[in-house]
Amino acid sequence: MRRMTLIGLLAVALLLPSVAMAEEHTVSPRVPVSKNSPSSAELVERPDTFDGTAVIYSGEVIGEAMVRGNWAWLHINDDAYTERNIEEGASLGGPNSGMPIWVPADEAAEISVFGDYRHEGDIVQVRGVFNAACPEHGGDMDIHAVYVDVLRVGREVEDPVSKTKLTWAIIATLAAAAAFALDRNLERIREWQRALQPTR
Amino acid sequence: MIIRPRKDDHLIVGKYIGKIVTGIGLLMVVPLVTSLAFAEWDTALDFVIGIGACMGFGFGLQTICRTKKDLRWGHGLVVASGSWIAATVLGALPHWLSGHEGSYLDAMFDIMSGYTTTGLYLIQDLDHISYGLNMWRHLLTYAGGQGIVVIALTFLVKGTAGAYKLYVGEGKDERLLPNVVGTARAIWLVSLTWLGIGTAALAVTGLALGQEPVRALLHGLWVFMGAWSTGGFAPQSYNTMWFHSPVYEALCIIIFVAGSFNFALHWALWQGDRKELRRNIEIASFTATAFIAVSVATFGLSHLGVYPDAVNLFRKAFYQVMSGHTTTGFSTIYSRAFVTQWGPIAMLATTVAMAIGASACSTGGGIKGIRIGVLTKAYLQDVRRMISPDSAVVVGRYHHIRDMMLEDRVVRTALMITMAYVTAYAVLTVLGVLLGYDFTQAAFEGVSAASNTGLSCGITSPAMPTVLKWAYMVAMWMGRLEFMSVLALFGHLYAIVRGK
């Protein structure tokens, strides 16, 4: 019983410091309100403020353009990785953030590079109407844009083979091979050992 | 008296953990081949290192731990929970080496989330990761769905009586076939058939939606793996909102609901016993609770007027709540939209759905339908007992593959595990609130982690407090193994220290 009390007290003692940290970890970030060029984080955080209003939004085009008839879906990220990939040495800047954009297919056709592992996508600016829950698209949050301006054409990204990794890969392979050989031949090795030992 | 484990016990545990970690190494060959096929050389090295580490550790352990003894019950549980830890620590190597993780802890969080088919993630800049790494993320969630022990049973462990104990240790207890290796193969037959059909359906749809053939195929495969394993990983940060298509959404729902079915139910259906779908207690329980949860969320959202009309309302509410109830974690809304659009009523409905979760012996998590069903029947039985004459004998029954008696033993087990889940949910919620999060959000995210769902309302991020990362990781692990194996591992460690 006494031990249980002790454990209980310890648990409380461990939990208490977390209260001190409480304030700084509140989820809702203090996203500044900008009049007509909100970030995707702002749009998601305050959908009602911007619902139905005209917005200017820019960022890196990701993945692909999915053409549906005369229109197309784009996904534009305005997070920490629009300029440089992690592969090129960009520092980590949290999770991705972006917005789906519904644009005329011929506007989407102007985009040449889409962001993925090998590419930094085109940086574009779109002008259109933000929908918190688009009636046309199953309640999705999106921007219906009319214009897409390519601000900067994307490029290929190099992910150079790291020498350190290569060294470690060789070491790991050799270690694995050695462990495998040892595992398969342990009985035989023991026999040899026995044979080599001088009989007394 | 607690008996200290002997050398033999350590040898048995070590040997099987070694085998399972070897299996993880073999699994990494798939992403290795993927990255080689797409000429992602640096990523390929990540996997070579990963494979080397797993194989070195696995074979090394098997070399040290030589024994011919078979597993006992305690061993099976300890091996299952222990191998999940080893597999997480070593499986995190490629994630960490990719440079997309803030720390090794973050990498392990993602791996544990994958194996346990949770779907929360801390990887940064998901939209720019390699095909190889994406393949690994999804493959490990698919493998975790069947159970990494099941994989080892299929390929690496010869069918001994002890093999069944490993299988049970991983939270599965149905024998589809008399032989446990046969059962493991039957599970694979169901999973792989669905894999083929599901991937094909999603890939063709993706193609029609305007994706390039290669991307359509890969996205189809990965979304299938995320859905079937009720995992919730998706190749883009937009999750399944990426596709903007009712057809794609419908396919996803069909796959993740099927993935949340008990493998014994699948097997009964596959043997031609279609009546089982109507009579099974888990399906009855799932249908009832899912209907209630969807209805509450729908009314809550309708009251707030979030969505413009009934069809859109249905699309969003049904997808999100079913994804939560099957403990998948796919979403077609932003994580933060749960807070900024959905509001407390719909969030709580989703939270309760996640807490209840999928079916036992499935890829899903949560308390599980069978326990909810059994407990409901037990309550009804007690009420019947109260209104019956003293001399009457009130007998309860339920149907799961065959008719079963509602014995006190069954109810006791169901109640114990339910209480364990409820406790885990409560602890995570309280911890979240202590760390300064809003109650509804803390409950949502905590239940999501412990029930292996993976829906997020924005708490899970690389910037979250380290203590919460650890708490979620442990909860995912305990929840997936249904507590018993993990408690057995703690007992084992305690016995090493204090046993005689």
Add this chain to the structure above:
Amino acid sequence: MKVQAGPRKACQYAIAILVEAAYVLVMAGLALLVAVIAEAILR
């Protein structure tokens, strides 16, 4: 009972998968009905 292959079995498996899919569609139908009712009452 063993894991079996063959056209007859394959057909049986296909039907089983369709039955599982049909269950989801029935659930979806019910949910749509709820959504229609909710919108009718609350708007």
